[in-house]
Amino acid sequence: xxxxxxEYAIRALVYISVSNKNGxxxxxxxxxxxxxxxxQFTAKILQTLTRHGLVNSARGRGGxxxxxxxxxxxxxxxxxxxxxxxxxxxxxxxIGLQGCSADQPCPFHxxxxxxxxxxxxxxxxxxxxxxxxxxxxxxxxLKRK
Amino acid sequence: xxxxxxEYAIRALVYISVSNKNGxxxxxxxxxxxxxxxxQFTAKILQTLTRHGLVNSARGRGGxxxxxxxxxxxxxxxxxxxxxxxxxxxxxxxIGLQGCSADQPCPFHxxxxxxxxxxxxxxxxxxxxxxxxxxxxxxxxLKRK
DNA sequence: TCATTAAAAGACCTTTTTATCTGTTTTAAT
DNA sequence: ATTAAAACAGATAAAAAGGTCTTTTAATGA
Numbered sequence: 509x510x511x512x513x514x515e516y517a518i519r520a521l522v523y524i525s526v527s528n529k530n531g532x533x534x535x536x537x538x539x540x541x542x543x544x545x546x547x548q549f550t551a552k553i554l555q556t557l558t559r560h561g562l563v564n565s566a567r568g569r570g571g572x573x574x575x576x577x578x579x580x581x582x583x584x585x586x587x588x589x590x591x592x593x594x595x596x597x598x599x600x601x602x603i604g605l606q607g608c609s610a611d612q613p614c615p616f617h618x619x620x621x622x623x624x625x626x627x628x629x630x631x632x633x634x635x636x637x638x639x640x641x642x643x644x645x646x647x648x649x650l651k652r653k
Numbered sequence: 654x655x656x657x658x659x660e661y662a663i664r665a666l667v668y669i670s671v672s673n674k675n676g677x678x679x680x681x682x683x684x685x686x687x688x689x690x691x692x693q694f695t696a697k698i699l700q701t702l703t704r705h706g707l708v709n710s711a712r713g714r715g716g717x718x719x720x721x722x723x724x725x726x727x728x729x730x731x732x733x734x735x736x737x738x739x740x741x742x743x744x745x746x747x748i749g750l751q752g753c754s755a756d757q758p759c760p761f762h763x764x765x766x767x768x769x770x771x772x773x774x775x776x777x778x779x780x781x782x783x784x785x786x787x788x789x790x791x792x793x794x795l796k797r798k
Numbered sequence: 799t800c801a802t803t804a805a806a807a808g809a810c811c812t813t814t815t816t817a818t819c820t821g822t823t824t825t826a827a828t
Numbered sequence: 829a830t831t832a833a834a835a836c837a838g839a840t841a842a843a844a845a846g847g848t849c850t851t852t853t854a855a856t857g858a
Contacts, residue, residue, distance in 0.1 A: 569804070
C-alpha cells in the first residue's frame with residue numbers, strides 16, 4: 509500500500525495534466541481543492557516533485573504548475589512511487605524478512621513476488637497522461653462530489 | 654504493504670506452528686529471537702493474537718504459545734492481516750480516493766482492483782500451516798543467519 | 799518602479815506507529 | 829508453600845509520517 513504522500517502526489521500530477529490540457533496552470537490551492545488533499549502538505553509534495561523534475565512550476569502572477577509539451581506521457585507511476593517510497597518498495601519481502609531472496613526465501617516469497625511483479629508492471633505502464641485522459645473523458649474522477 | 658506489526662505477527666505464528674510440530678511451546682523471548690523481532694513488542698502482538706483467539710497461550714512453568722490440534726491450518730493470512738490492518742485493507746483505492754468504486758472510479762480503479770483481488774485471493778489461500786510446512790522442510794526460513 | 803501575486807524553502811507542530819520498560823498476575827513444577 | 833517461568837497490563841519513549849505556518853524570493857502587470 510502506498511503512503512498518503514504518494515497518493516496525493518499521483519492525484520495532484522493527474523490534475524495538473526488535466527488542467528494543462530484545458531490551457532491552464534493551477535496553483536497548489538486549486539490543486540488541493542480539486543483532489544481533496546491538505547493544502548500546505550500538497551504544496552510541500554509539489555516542491556519535491558518539481559525538485560525531481562517531474563513537473564515544472566512558474567512563480568509570480570500567472571504562475572502555477574505545468575508539464576512542458578505533454579511531457580506527462582513519459583511519467584509513469586513507477587517514477588512517482590520510487591521518489592516517495594524508494595526503489596526498494598518493489599523488492600520488499602511480503603512478510604518483512606530482511607534479505608529475503610530466491611536463495612534464502614521466506615515461506616511466502618514465491619507467491620508474493622508474483623503479485624508484486626504484476627503491480628510493478630502495472631505502475632510502469634500507467635502514466636500521468638493515461639490516467640488524466642480518463643478524467644478528461646469523464647470516465648473517472650479525482651474528487652468525490 | 655503491510656505494517657511491521659502485521660509482518661511480525663505472521664512470522665511469529667509461523668514459528669509457533671513449526672515449534673509445535675516439534676512438540677514444543679515457545680515463549681515470546683524464544684519467538685522474537687527466532688524471527689528477529691523486538692522482544693516486548695512481539696509479546697504485545699502475541700497478546701493481541703491470543704485475545705482474538707488465533708493462538709493459545711499457557712501461563713506458568715512450561716507455558717508458552719501453541720495451536721490446539723493443528724488448528725493452524727484453518728488460520729489464513731487474511732485473518733491475521735484483517736486484525737491489524739482492518740478489513741478495509743482489501744477494498745482500498747490504489748491512489749487514496751475516498752469512496753472510489755465501480756460507479757465513481759478513480760482513473761486507476763480497474764487496473765488496481767485486479768492486483769488487489771489477486772493479493773486477497775493469495776492471502777486467503779495461504780495458511781499458517783502451509784507456510785510453516787515449508788520452513789519445516791527446510792525450503793524456507795524465518796530468520797537470516 | 800512598485801505593489802501584487804504566487805511559488806520555494808524551511809521551521810515547526812501533531813498524530814500514528816513502533817518499541818521499550820516496569821510491574822503484576824497466573825500457573826506449574828518442586 | 830515456594831519458586832520460577834511466563835502471560836498480561838499499562839505507561840512511556842522514540843521515530844516516522846502527516847500536516848501547518850511563516851518567511852523569502854521571483855515574476856508580472858499596472
